[in-house]
Every structure is written in structure tokens, then in C-alpha cells.
Amino acid sequence: MFKFGAGKLQKTLDQLHQEEFSGVVYINAALGQQDKVRSRVIAFHKGAITYAGRTLPTPLEFSQLVGEKLKLKVMKAAMTLAEKRTKDSTSILAYLAIYFRLDLFGWDDVEKVMRSQVVSCLDQLWAYAGTLRTEEAVDFDLAYGEDGHGYNWQQLCLSLTQRQQGWASLAPAIPSMDAIPQSILQGNYETVDDEYAQQHLRIWIDGNRSLLDIAEQLQRDPLELGHLYLHWQKMSWVIFAGDQLQYVGGNPISTAQQSLPLILSVDDSVVVQTMLKRTLCDHYRVLTASNAVKALNLLNSHPIELMLLDVTMPDIDGIEFCKTVRGISKFRDLPVIMLTAKDGLINKVKGQMAGSTHYLTKPVKKEKLLSVIEKNLPAPTVNR
Structure with missing residues (x-):
């Protein structure tokens, strides 16, 4: 178990990159809100990150995730077929090989959608202090392409730096992705002349869900949603709890x-x-x-x-x-x-x-x- 300080996760993960670590990393980030902890898992292959999320997915869960990201209506049928044809029900690569043969998508598609999730997941941990635990003996065989590579570490760090700058541009109006938006319309949504905003405010802004919670349920990038909320805040439609x-x-x-x-x-x-x-x-x-x-x-x-x-x-x-x-x-x-x-x-x-x-x-x-x-x-x- 390793401890890292606020904003020091990059240094800790960089060490694993340098050591060409293969295995899984379990991270608990302390959010500083009533002892609230955010838990995430990161998979490494030869020092490169290949996956990041709330938990390690099974092959079927990973298949469903990719299908949802790519908006494939035939994914459910493809998963049923893959279950019957695969010789190793624990291997993500075995399932992906079947989908490739069905010409549903290719490696570039998988890398693109999963890179977005990896960056977003790391962004949710980047600024906090917490603990980190490594485990090498984990059966998780995800890697990309014929050569089995992972994501370029320097490019990931650059993307995360850009996202941190993006969040800084929203502050202090929106202090973080964990801030809770509240409607200040007091139920008078008819005063909102934007139909999408009116519907969104009715359904999602309840004073309990954070910006991140809402983004995850909508399967949207929280930073992208934050920019939209900034506009709505300027319209005096929302305000963030405590702000x-x-x-x-x-x-x-x-x-x-x-x-x-x-x-x-x-x-x-x-x-x-x-x-x-x-x-x-x-x-x-x-x-x-x-x-x-x-x-x-x-x-x-x-x-x-x-x-x-x-x-x-x-x-x-x-x-x-x-x-x-x-x-x-x-x-x-x-x-x-x-x-x-x-x-x-x-x-x-x-x-x-x-x-x-x-x-x-x-x-x-x-x-x-x-x-x-x-x-x-x-x-x-x-x-x-």
C-alpha cells in the first residue's frame, strides 16, 4: 500500500510506468468531503495503461461498454454469439477477436473509446491525495493491436494537463466536478427559453447529484457538461451548492x-x-x-x-x-x-x-x- 499526496498521483503512476509494471492498481482518493472516498482501478501492461474504471470488467461487461460507446444496436446479439464461440470465457481478447471477425469494429475504434474513459477516470483522481495498492497476479488480458500495446504515458499526461486547465477555466464558478448544481428557478422552468435546458433542469438538477454523477448517468464528459452549466449559471438558472x-x-x-x-x-x-x-x-x-x-x-x-x-x-x-x-x-x-x-x-x-x-x-x-x-x-x- 502506497500513500500519495494531493496532486502527486502522476508521479506515483510514472514510477510504475518506468518499472514496466504489469498488473492492476487499486486507488482510493480522499475527496475531503465527509471522509468521502473515490475508488478506481487501473490496468497496466508492460508499463502502459490499458484500462481505467470503477471496477475491472468481465469480457461481457467490456463488450457491453464498447457497444454502448460505439452505439451498436447489434451488440447484444454479437455478445450472445461470442459466448457460444469463445474457447476462453475469461479473455477479453478472445471476445474482441470474434467481434473483429464479424467486422463490428476494429482496434482503432476500441482504443479511441477506451482512451476517453481512461483519461476521464484519471482526471477524477488527479488532484487528490489517497492510497494505491498494486496487484500483479490478476487475470486481465486487455492490450491493443497485434503488438499488445497500451496508451502512451506522455500523451495521457498531456491530455490530463489540458483537462486540469479546462477545469481551472470554469473556476470559481464551478469549483470541481464534485460540485453539486442546484436550480434557482424554484420550479418555474417555463421561464427557461431553451427546451433542452428546461428538460435537463427538471430531470437532473435535484440538489443531491454532483456534476460528475450527472455526467456519468448521461454518459457525457463531465468537463464538457461543466461548460454547458457555466452558460446556464450565467443565465441565472443554476448555482452550485455552497457557492x-x-x-x-x-x-x-x-x-x-x-x-x-x-x-x-x-x-x-x-x-x-x-x-x-x-x-x-x-x-x-x-x-x-x-x-x-x-x-x-x-x-x-x-x-x-x-x-x-x-x-x-x-x-x-x-x-x-x-x-x-x-x-x-x-x-x-x-x-x-x-x-x-x-x-x-x-x-x-x-x-x-x-x-x-x-x-x-x-x-x-x-x-x-x-x-x-x-x-x-x-x-x-x-x-x-
């Missing part, structure tokens, strides 16, 4: 912006929330909540300095929520500005009795909103 404070108006914040006061906007209208973020993004950082429960969670977990609160909400109305907040000692002095479509003296009185600092009737003009906020929470303007 709300890294953005103002959907764009990465600068070092200067990180010190801006933090405002919580509580409103169940996506249209209103979008308007508020656009109005405030040059002066403040803004978190949003669609109901009282989410708002209370954000108040307890973030250094909120002012709250914009809608009176009419689906669960607990703004006046009752304001009373609840004021009943918590650490929020007694929190500036609370109520925004509501309701006008009239009674509502204003109710708001004041509940503990609101100020009361504004929607639609409120940008200048008026900024003026009221500034009176309660002075903030310097950020030059962009």
Missing part, C-alpha cells in the same frame, strides 16, 4: 466584492428575485429564499446584514415570519425591509408591529430601494 456567496448577479465576485454587505431577499416570485438581484448586484451580495423555512436556514448559516421580506408567501406570511425572526435574540437588530404589493395604512402598521424596519410597496423604483437600504446598511459601490 452562492461566490457570485454577484451570476458573475464571479472579485476580492473587493467579497467584503460587500450580504442581503437576504425572501420572496416566492422568481421575477421579483431576478429584478432585485439586478438592482442590488453592483452594491451588495444577495442570497435568495422562496419561503420562510429556507430563509431561516440562510439566516442561521450566513452573516446576513439586512433582509428584504415579501408579505405574501405560500407557507408563513411575511408579517408572521418577521415576528418569528424578531423573537430570536441575535436577529432583534437585523434591518428588515418589507416589500409588498399590498398598500394601505393597516398593512404598514402590521409590518411595524411585527418589527419591520421599513415598508415599501411594489413595484418599487430602483433609486428608492437603494436609498432605503443605504439608510439602514451603507455600502460602497463596486467599480466593475
